[in-house]
Amino acid sequence: MITNEHIPQNVNTIINDLEPRAFGRIGKLWVAVLVGFSLIGLFFYIQQVRQGLGITAMRDYSTWGIYVSNFVFFVAISLVGSLISAILKLSKAKWADPLTRIAEMIAVAAIIFAAIVIIIDMGRPDRFYNVIIHARIQSPITWDVIVITTYLFISLLLLYLPLIPDLAILRKRPERLSKWQNNLYGWLSMNWKDLPVQKNILNKSISILAVIIIPVAFGIHTVTSWLFATTFRPGWDSTNFGPYFVSGAFMVGAATVIAAMYVFRKAYKLENYIHLKHFDYMGRLLVLLSLIYLYFNINEYFIPAYKMKTSEVEHLKELFIGRHAQLFWAVQILGMIVPIVVLIFKRGRRPLPLLVISIMVIVGAWFKRFLIVVPSLAHPLIPTNRVDPTWLNYFPTIPEWFITIGTLCGALLIITMLVRVFPIIPISETIEEMNARQNKKL
Amino acid sequence: MDKSDNNRRSFIKKAGLAGLLTGSTWVASDAFQSNQIEKSGKTVQLLSQDGELVEVDEAFLKPIPDIHISPEEAREGIEGRKFVMVIDLAQCKNLRKCHDACEKMHYLSPEKEWLKVLKMQDNELAEPYWQPTMCFHCDQPPCVKVCPVDATFKRSDGIVLIDNERCIGCRFCMVACPYSARTFDWSEPQIPLEIAEMPYSPETSCPPKKGTVSKCDFCPDKTRKGELPPCVTACPNGVFYFGDENEDAVSNGSVTVKLSTLLADRAGYRYMEDLGTKPRVYYLPPVNRAFPFEDDEYTRTQNEGHDH
Incomplete structure (x- = not known):
């Protein structure tokens, strides 16, 4: 591959390049936009708390809407933390090391907003504590609360632990830090001295967490799929749902990391740290994950379509040729087939085309979750000849859209703030790798 | 329905289901123990605990008061x-x-x-x-x-x-x-x-x-x-x-x-x-129907083809 990328040769350059930087003009504008949309979302949510879920388009038959599909989307995105910092790390794919922090930041932001979104969907958020004090272990919701909480804490640790040496390094140069940074880094780096015994404990802890997080990651999305698969509804009554959800989650998670690394590379001039090689490899990974997802999609749609069971017919027709057909085929083709075709070619895996494809995958993934959650509920198992037709033609209201946009902006805001405060690329690992390379040369 | 059903039918009507559903026990025992209540002269049949029909004066029947049942x-x-x-x-x-x-x-x-x-x-x-x-x-x-x-x-x-x-x-x-x-x-x-x-x-x-x-x-x-x-x-x-x-x-x-x-x-x-x-x-099952099926205005106009 022809590149003009350099590999940094000097510790100071590395620290200078990677230390967190204040926002420029575009950065400030970006934050303002995100804060603005988050506040609009909050405004509508306050209306919703006052007036009830009646301000949404959800009604007795379409009883779950975009809040639930958005929840599934956030849980899906969060799986990327385990993909990059656990699965790739344990398989000794060293190339992915610079991406671990990006992945963990996305994971933490997504899982926090998954929790927020599901509370937004509750009719009685004021009784959230009942989920803990009256918890019933038979309910998949209780399982979800347990695994999501566990996943949040492991993700926070996987974000935090590798940060400790970095923060200690940054703290050695107090003249470049503002006061709050100095205090925060001092507090968070917990007197890190870079001693071998400390390194040993840290590396062991990270390795143990990397192993633990894999089953938990599978758990969060499998359990999330069971919120649907444990019911009798057409389209949900499937034994394929767990792997179908998990594979889709890894795919959209990988796409999110690609989009993030493209933006950070440009915004923070990280060409020397995030190389074309990274785009190429992430592109290959995305093809692999998309092919796995395609495989589960075939299972998910072809088999019921082959049998055409009475309860499934209306639902499948609506997806394939009916009301949702345009969206369905757009999502399947633009969000899955086209990415596979484009990314098979090396030129498709260059940064810009890869970014475009990743955005297609992310947008497709959001609408895919809409198509999983919403159409099924329009086909209850009982005849609908007496039902108000608007109950079966769910389309989100303005408050629902703004609340949902608010949550998406909120998650981006968390990522943006994390990037403002902490180094995007792990500094100490980059230095270690440089030292290892130089030792090899000698 | 057969004969025995008809017998039971008359008793049910009179007792307003009190015997069948809420424990004839207390109604009957209360009636036998009490001496203060003035008899009305009208009697009703009730089902006793042993499954036998007993005749009780209406005056002994007390309406069951509304009781509030808490969530617990x-x-x-x-x-x-x-x-x-x-x-x-x-x-x-x-x-x-x-x-x-x-x-x-x-x-x-x-x-x-x-x-x-x-x-x-x-x-x-x-x-x-x-x-x-x-x-x-x-x-x-x-x-x-x-x-x-x-x-x-x-x-x-x-x-x-x-x-x-x-x-x-x-x-x-x-x-x-x-x-x-x-x-x-x-x-x-x-x-x-x-x-x-x-x-x-x-x-x-x-x-x-x-x-x-x-x-x-x-x-x-x-x-x-x-x-x-x-x-x-x-x-x-x-x-x-x-x-x-x-x-x-x-x-x-x-x-x-x-x-x-x-x-x-x-x-x-x-x-x-x-x-x-x-x-x-x-x-x-809807066999030997009492009425022919008649569609109503509402279902005629709604969601044709959604029946299954």
Whole structure:
């Protein structure tokens, strides 16, 4: 591959390049936009708390809407933390090391907003504590609360632990830090001295967490799929749902990391740290994950379509040729087939085309979750000849859209703030790798 | 129905179901022990604990007072009971009196249909029929299984109830119920002030609360008083039979019959038996119908082709 990328040769350059930087003009504008949309979302949510879920388009038959599909989307995105910092790390794919922090930041932001979104969907958020004090272990919701909480804490640790040496390094140069940074880094780096015994404990802890997080990651999305698969509804009554959800989650998670690394590379001039090689490899990974997802999609749609069971017919027709057909085929083709075709070619895996494809995958993934959650509920198992037709033609209201946009902006805001405060690329690992390379040369 | 049914019918009418449903025990023993009460001269027949008919002066019958059953108490079923319903589809002509009575009894707004009369058609050649459908109070209730906070629960008397002071409004139960029996208060319920100020009981499902789930409760507040649910008594065609599986008796307000015989003789079945939910509501097939099927304006115009 022809590149003009350099590999940094000097510790100071590395620290200078990677230390967190204040926002420029575009950065400030970006934050303002995100804060603005988050506040609009909050405004509508306050209306919703006052007036009830009646301000949404959800009604007795379409009883779950975009809040639930958005929840599934956030849980899906969060799986990327385990993909990059656990699965790739344990398989000794060293190339992915610079991406671990990006992945963990996305994971933490997504899982926090998954929790927020599901509370937004509750009719009685004021009784959230009942989920803990009256918890019933038979309910998949209780399982979800347990695994999501566990996943949040492991993700926070996987974000935090590798940060400790970095923060200690940054703290050695107090003249470049503002006061709050100095205090925060001092507090968070917990007197890190870079001693071998400390390194040993840290590396062991990270390795143990990397192993633990894999089953938990599978758990969060499998359990999330069971919120649907444990019911009798057409389209949900499937034994394929767990792997179908998990594979889709890894795919959209990988796409999110690609989009993030493209933006950070440009915004923070990280060409020397995030190389074309990274785009190429992430592109290959995305093809692999998309092919796995395609495989589960075939299972998910072809088999019921082959049998055409009475309860499934209306639902499948609506997806394939009916009301949702345009969206369905757009999502399947633009969000899955086209990415596979484009990314098979090396030129498709260059940064810009890869970014475009990743955005297609992310947008497709959001609408895919809409198509999983919403159409099924329009086909209850009982005849609908007496039902108000608007109950079966769910389309989100303005408050629902703004609340949902608010949550998406909120998650981006968390990522943006994390990037403002902490180094995007792990500094100490980059230095270690440089030292290892130089030792090899000698 | 045979002769013995007719005998029982007359007794049921007189005792207003007090004997059948709420423990003839206390009524009878009270009557025999008391000397102060002035006899009215009119007597009614009651079923004694041993299953014998006894004659008691009407003066000894006391109306059972309204008692408030708290959410905690409502978790226990009525002792010794196993409530059950049988719906005779051959008799239903979509008068919807059951629906109206239910709506009135529970102060339901029109969109909250705890009792729906569905137009059913089993296949293209079969004649359509009307099917009153409500919560089936399943013995394997999928809704109870998925509730994360034990807000909906199964009682020893077979009834599935909701505690709307605990419900968090996640609506998982609504999605899990294959019969779409559950409704949700999406906004502040529009109810008379005196109802809104009533002390809440899961047995009356009143008052409703914003952001919580509700559904047919089999009216345990009525059965405690020895009365039949209003849907049963409102039906002029005697479509609904309500009773106790332990006693093996159900009544539609005018006739009381043996549950086991009724279901065996008339090929009683349960809706979507294959789902394994074990409903406590049985249907008698719409054969030898009392009325020809007549479509109504509403279903003619709505969702053509959605019947299955």
